[in-house]
Amino acid sequence: MSYIWNEFVINPMLNAMLLLYDFLGNNLILAILVFTILIRLLTLPLNLKQQRSMMRTQEMQPQIQAIQKKYKDNPQKMQEEFSKIGYNPADSLTGCLPMIIQMPVLFGMFTVFRIMLGTTPLALYELTQRVYSGINLSSILPIDTTFLWWNLGQPDPFLVLPILVFVTMFVQQKYMSPAKKKDGKGKQDDPAAAMSQSMQYTMPLMFGFFSLQFQAGLSIYFIFSNVIGILQGWYTRRVVPPVDAVAAKSTEPVVVDQQPMSGFDAKASDSKGSYKAKPPTSKRKRRSAKR
Numbered sequence: 566m567s568y569i570w571n572e573f574v575i576n577p578m579l580n581a582m583l584l585l586y587d588f589l590g591n592n593l594i595l596a597i598l599v600f601t602i603l604i605r606l607l608t609l610p611l612n613l614k615q616q617r618s619m620m621r622t623q624e625m626q627p628q629i630q631a632i633q634k635k636y637k638d639n640p641q642k643m644q645e646e647f648s649k650i651g652y653n654p655a656d657s658l659t660g661c662l663p664m665i666i667q668m669p670v671l672f673g674m675f676t677v678f679r680i681m682l683g684t685t686p687l688a689l690y691e692l693t694q695r696v697y698s699g700i701n702l703s704s705i706l707p708i709d710t711t712f713l714w715w716n717l718g719q720p721d722p723f724l725v726l727p728i729l730v731f732v733t734m735f736v737q738q739k740y741m742s743p744a745k746k747k748d749g750k751g752k753q754d755d756p757a758a759a760m761s762q763s764m765q766y767t768m769p770l771m772f773g774f775f776s777l778q779f780q781a782g783l784s785i786y787f788i789f790s791n792v793i794g795i796l797q798g799w800y801t802r803r804v805v806p807p808v809d810a811v812a813a814k815s816t817e818p819v820v821v822d823q824q825p826m827s828g829f830d831a832k833a834s835d836s837k838g839s840y841k842a843k844p845p846t847s848k849r850k851r852r853s854a855k856r
Contacts, residue, residue: 571695574673575680580697582677587705594712597782601789604670609797616741616801625652671787678780682710682718710782717782724777726784731773733791738765740798 581603585596622629628650636643647653680691689706696702710718721727776784 574669575676576695576697578670578673579677579680579692579695580700582681583696583700583702583705586708587700591705591709593709593717593782594785597786598789601786601793604667605790605793605797608667612741612794612797613801616798620801622652625650628652667790674783674786675779678718678782682708682780682782684718712781712785715781717785718780720778721776721781721784726781726788727773727776730776730784730787730791731769733788733795734769734772735765737791737794737798738768740795740802 578600582596582600585599586593589595589599629647629652632643632646632650636646680688680695683689683692693702710716714723715721715726772787776787779787
């Protein structure tokens with residue numbers, strides 16, 4: 566298991582960071598930024614799919630709740646009705662899937678920065694054992710670990726970066742969660758909304774706490790990743806239309822102009838707009854009219 570972890574996670578990420586660091590003029594901050602963008606691009610389709618699924622589930626909430634109330638004692642019939650409207654309750658459990666997929670990257674980056682930014686002879690030896698043959702370490706080492714007042718290989722002693730990790734991740738989770746409806750009914754009963762609301766507070770607190778012990782370089786990676794996630798959430802909310810917006814338009818009722826039927830007098834309608842029938846004319850009156 567450790568062999569797979571090292572060969573398919575740690576070593577490729579470490580060498581990618583070394584290549585970017587060398588290509589970008591030995592600028593570690595730029596290397597972290599470009600690496601973060603590449604990781605976000607790889608996971609972008611999954612993130613967009615998950616966010617669209619949450620938005621679609623939110624739009625279907627009135628139908629879902631009506632079916633749950635009507636068939637609460639008949640789960641099989643409830644599932645059939647869910648299938649008719651295109652809703653699968655199992656999809657609600659995929660809300661944290663993008664974060665689960667990114668967890669190996671996050672833990673891998675911790676090891677990458679420990680090896681890459683380490684100052685001990687053991688860290689340098691481990692770096693030489695993991696580097697690919699096509700990379701020239703003589704043009705890279707020693708790696709510049711300073712940025713402003715931070716040593717990127719050590720935790721932030723001023724707590725600025727952990728606070729930024731918490732704030733940016735909180736805003737990201739808020740944007741990734743389904744938007745509240747205009748009627749003010751933001752509370753939802755579906756599992757996806759409940760999970761998103763829970764993650765909106767627990768994930769920022771957890772990663773903000775972890776950043777107290779993480780290297781400052783890893784905290785900067787978190788901040789870059791969160792800012793990109795905020796932009797992605799804004800784009801999905803404001804630019805990309807909901808999945809069923811077009812379908813909602815097609816189901817709008819068509820209003821047909823009412824025409825008065827024969828035997829009804831349009832002018833004799835009452836104040837509510839209903840038509841009154843003309844009183845029948847007797848045969849005797851019609852004969853006298855002809856004379």
